[in-house]
Amino acid sequence: MNSPIPAPITSLKAFDRVGLKAGESRTAQFTLPPESFRIINEKNEREIRSISFEISVGGGQSGSRKGTSNVLKAKLKLL
Numbered sequence: 001m002n003s004p005i006p007a008p009i010t011s012l013k014a015f016d017r018v019g020l021k022a023g024e025s026r027t028a029q030f031t032l033p034p035e036s037f038r039i040i041n042e043k044n045e046r047e048i049r050s051i052s053f054e055i056s057v058g059g060g061q062s063g064s065r066k067g068t069s070n071v072l073k074a075k076l077k078l079l
Contacts, residue, residue: 030057037078052077 013036018028037053038046057072 028057048078050078 013032014030016028018026020026034048037048039049041047053076055074055076
């Protein structure tokens, strides 16, 4: 996230545990409502701004000591 307001580096907004056998694949779908992108402004109010976010899907938790695989990342800019 690129924001003039200090914010958490990472924040969990949705998750689903999907068990896969070796070689198996599945499609998982998430919907992130607008509330997922609110930040706290200078007046301590929640708002949605036109800023960039990075969304990660798959693998383990960011910064985890365990090795992760198949982590997809995308940058998103709210207009």
